[in-house]
Amino acid sequence: MAANTLRNIIVVGGSFVGRVRTAQELAKIIPPTHRVLLTEPHSHFHHLFTFPRFAIVPGQEHKAFIPYSEIFSGAPNPAAHGVVQARVLSVNSQHIELDREWQGTKQIPFDYVVLATGTRLSKPAAMDSDEKLPSVEYLQKHQADVKRSKSILIVGGGAVGVQMATDLKEYYPEKDVTVVQSRPRVMPNFHPKLHELVKRRFDELGIRLVTGSRVVIPSGGFPNDGNAFDVQLTNGTTESTELVILATGQTPNNQMVTGLTPSTPDGSSVINPDNGFLRIRPTLQLLDEKYSNIFAVGDIADTGAQKAARPGSAQAAVVAKNILSLIEGKNAEDTFVKGPGAIHLTLGMKYNVIFRNPNTAEGTTEPWINEKQDGQEDMNVEAMWGRLGITVDNARQYHL
Numbered sequence: 001m002a003a004n005t006l007r008n009i010i011v012v013g014g015s016f017v018g019r020v021r022t023a024q025e026l027a028k029i030i031p032p033t034h035r036v037l038l039t040e041p042h043s044h045f046h047h048l049f050t051f052p053r054f055a056i057v058p059g060q061e062h063k064a065f066i067p068y069s070e071i072f073s074g075a076p077n078p079a080a081h082g083v084v085q086a087r088v089l090s091v092n093s094q095h096i097e098l099d100r101e102w103q104g105t106k107q108i109p110f111d112y113v114v115l116a117t118g119t120r121l122s123k124p125a126a127m128d129s130d131e132k133l134p135s136v137e138y139l140q141k142h143q144a145d146v147k148r149s150k151s152i153l154i155v156g157g158g159a160v161g162v163q164m165a166t167d168l169k170e171y172y173p174e175k176d177v178t179v180v181q182s183r184p185r186v187m188p189n190f191h192p193k194l195h196e197l198v199k200r201r202f203d204e205l206g207i208r209l210v211t212g213s214r215v216v217i218p219s220g221g222f223p224n225d226g227n228a229f230d231v232q233l234t235n236g237t238t239e240s241t242e243l244v245i246l247a248t249g250q251t252p253n254n255q256m257v258t259g260l261t262p263s264t265p266d267g268s269s270v271i272n273p274d275n276g277f278l279r280i281r282p283t284l285q286l287l288d289e290k291y292s293n294i295f296a297v298g299d300i301a302d303t304g305a306q307k308a309a310r311p312g313s314a315q316a317a318v319v320a321k322n323i324l325s326l327i328e329g330k331n332a333e334d335t336f337v338k339g340p341g342a343i344h345l346t347l348g349m350k351y352n353v354i355f356r357n358p359n360t361a362e363g364t365t366e367p368w369i370n371e372k373q374d375g376q377e378d379m380n381v382e383a384m385w386g387r388l389g390i391t392v393d394n395a396r397q398y399h400l
Contacts, residue, residue, distance in 0.1 A: 006033065006034060006035040006080060007033055007034045007035070007111045008034070008035060008037055008108060008109060008110040008111060009026055009030065009034055009035070009036050009037070009110065009111060009112045009113070009114070009323060010036075010037050010038075010039060010096060010108060010110045010112070010113045010114070011023045011026070011036060011037070011038045011039070011113075011114045011116055012039050012088050012091065012096065012113060012114065012115050012116060012117055012256070013038055013039060013040035013042075013116060013117070016048055016049070016118070016298070016309055016312065020045070020071070020387065020388065021312065021313050021316035021317075022114050022116055022297055022298075022315075022316040022319055022320065023036050023038045023071065023072070023081075024071065024072070024074065024075070025316050025317055025319075025320035026114075026319075026320045026323060027072050027074075027075035027078070027081050028074065028075055028076070028320075029320055029321075029324050030323070030324060030327065031327060032076075032077060032080070033327075034111070034327060035080045035081050035082070036072070036081040036082075037081070037082050037083075037084050037108065037110075038068070038071070038081075038082070038083045038084065039083075039084045039086055039087075039088050039096065039098070039108075040068070040083060040084070040085060040086075041085065041086060041087040041099075041130045042085075042130045042131075043065075043085060043130060043131050043132055044065035044066055044067055044068065044132045045065070045066040045067075045068060045071075045384075045388060046064065046065060046126075046127060046135075047063075047064045047065070047066065047381055047384055048121075048125065048126065049309075049379065050063070050064045050378070050379050050381050051064060051124055051125050051126070051127075051139070052124065052125055052160050052163045052164045052167070052247075053163070053164075053167050053346070053379060054139050054143075055124035055139050055142040055143065055146070055164070055245075056142075056143060056146050056164065056167050056168050056171060057143070057167065057171055057349075057377060058140070058143045060377060060378040060381070061136050061139040061140060061143075062136055062398045062399045063378055063381045063382065063385070063398045064135075064139070064381060065132040065135060065136065066384060066385050066388050066390065067388075067390065067400060068083045068388070069389075069390070070388060070389030070390050071083065071388050071389060072389075073389035074389060084098070084102050084108070085130075086098040086099055086100050086102055087099040087100075088117075088256050089256060090256050090257075090258075090259050091113060091115065091256050091257050091259075091260065091294065092259065092260075093260070093290070093291060093293075093294075094109055094110065095107050095108060095109045095110060096108050096110065096113065096256075110293075111293065111327075112293050112294075112295070112323050112326065113293065113294050113295070114294075114295045114296070114297060114319055114323075115256075115257065115278060115294065115295065115296040115297070115300055115301075116296075116297050116298045116300065117252075117253035117254070117256065117300045118253055118298055118299045118300055119250035119251055119252050119253060119299045119300070120250070120251040120252075120253055121160070121249075121250060122246040122247065122248055122249070123138070123142075123246070124138070124139065124142050124245070125160045125247065145224060145226075145243055146168065146172070146243065147172070148226055148242075149175065149226070149241075149242040149243035150174075150175060150176065150242055151175065151176040151177075151178075151228070151240065151241045151242050151243070152168060152175060152176070152177050152178070152241060152242070152243045152244075152245060153177075153178045153179075153180065153215075153231055153239055153241040153243070153244050153245070154168075154177070154178070154179045154180070154244075154245045154247055155180055155215045155217075155244060155245065155246050155247060155248055156179075156180075156181065156246065156247035156248040156249070157179055157180075157181030157182075157183065157185075157186035157187065157188075157209070157211070158186070158187065158247065158248075158249075159187065159343060159345060160247040161179055161181070161186070161245075161247035161248075162179070162186055162187065162198055162345065162347070163345065163346050163347070164245060164247060165177050165179045165202070165207050166201060166202075166205060166207070166346070166347045166348045166351075167346070167348065167349065169205040169206060169207050170205060170348040170349050171349065173205075173206070176208075176241075177205075177206075177207045177208070178207070178208040178209075178210065178239060178241070179202070179207060179208070179209050179210070180210045180213060180214070180215050180233065180239070181209065181210070181211045181212075182211075182212070182213065182214045183211065183212070184211050184212055185211065186198050186199070186209070186211075187343075187345075189306065189341055190341060190343070190355060190357055190367075191355075191357050191358060191366075191367040193355075193366075193367050193369070194343075194345075194355050194367070197353065197355070197369070198345075198347065201347045201348070201351070205348070210233070210239075212235070213233045213234050213235035213237070214233065214234040215231055215232070215233060215234075215244075216231075216232040216233065216234060217246075222244040224242075224243050224244060226242060227242065228240055228241065228242050229241065229242075231244060250299065251276070252271075252275070252276035252277050252278075252299070252300055253300060254271050254276055254277070254278060254300065257270055257271065257278065258271070260286075260288075260291060260294075262288055262290070263288050263289065263290035268287070268288070270286050270287070270288055270291065272302045275302065277299075277300060277301060277302035278296040278300055278301055278302055279302050280295075280296050280301050280302060280303065282335035282336060282337075283318070283322050283332045283333070283334065283335055283336075284296060284297055284301060284303075284315055284318055284319050284322065284336055285322070285332060292332075293326070295319045295322070295323070297312060297315040297316055297319055298312040298315060298316075299312070301315065303315070303336060303338055304338050305336075305338045305339070305341075306341035306342060306343065308341075308342065308343055310342060311336075311338070311339070314336060315336050318334045318335065318336045321334040322334050339359070340356055340357040340358060340359045340360070341356070341357040342354070342355065342356035342357065343355055346375055346379070348375070349375055349377060350373050350374065350375040351371070351372070351373055351375065352371075352372050352373075352374070352375045353369060353370065353371045353372065354368075354369070354370040354372070355367060355368070355369055355370075356368040356369075385398075
């Protein structure tokens with residue numbers, strides 16, 4: 001079937017889940033009347049989970065950016081599907097608007113669209129550039145900034161801040177490392193025993209932890225020029241440091257759906273005003289039935305689930321099944337069931353832990369904890385190259 005006669009299922013990328021799992025799951029099961037178009041402004045897949053480490057540890061950064069060329073290689077008809085390197089400006093009920101032309105147009109019609117736009121993170125947990133080389137150069141510059149700094153202050157006690165602190169202090173034990181966390185505990189969305197575990201690890205490595213206070217961020221940012229400077233905290237104290245690393249918060253990428261009007265004048269917006277995430281049904285369709293052909297998965301979806309890869313992968317499978325059902329004229333009936341929050345957290349170059357909150361639905365009151373010492377310097381990033389269909393025969397391929 002000619003490409004221009006195929007019906008489009010568009011995955012609006014930007015998240016780990018959308019770019020890999022959702023697009024690949026759909027391509028494996030949809031009929032030959034349809035194709036998957038992955039819209040993504042990045043030239044390469046960004047392996048976000050490796051950025052915190054590769055911003056500190058040199059020599060692996062090229063592996064964090066993986067070509068999309070073989071992403072659909074596992075599909076029955078890989079040539080039918082495609083990657084559109086463009087940024088989606090808006091999502092309408094039947095088409096998307098791009099920031100640049102693709103095949104002579106900035107509009108692409110769709111039967112179904114999956115929003116997997118994720119959240120915006122502070123550098124170095126995310127990149128400014130859409131291209132590989134400038135992103136690699138940014139990580140290399142950040143590595144150099146870290147290497148020359150005798151004292152480093154990390155703002156934020158979530159996963160990124162905790163992982164960067166432990167990597168930093170283990171790789172450079174002579175440096176002074178401080179983490180400032182606004183909450184009473186690090187990783188506050190998890191059972192308190194995760195804070196206790198992290199705090200023990202901080203104490204082992206000699207990492208200072210300041211809780212219950214925020215860093216005052218100057219309007220022009222921090223100098224980070226290699227000289228010592230003072231950082232103001234909201235508790236009235238100051239910290240002297242040579243480098244500040246921001247590891248704060250997640251801002252939902254919801255700007256492309258602000259034009260979707262509710263089905264009734266008094267209806268609810270598709271965006272939850274309390275948190276910025278997209279309101280969805282258990283089927284992962286948008287809550288407003290006017291937009292039953294629009295789905296949301298991963299960090300952007302207001303599922304109440306932990307913002308992590310594992311629940312996102314489960315959501316990708318649900319969406320693929322439901323879109324196939326709709327194509328076949330059936331109802332979308334597969335649902336996503338939220339489980340207890342869980343995370344795979346690195347706490348140094350080898351030490352890592354899988355932590356799962358108590359499953360209250362099953363009556364458990366204690367978390368499940370699996371501590372391991374099998375970490376690799378490159379965080380096994382090569383495995384993701386394989387999942388994206390690329391066989392690496394020579395280390396030079398990591399630079400492509």
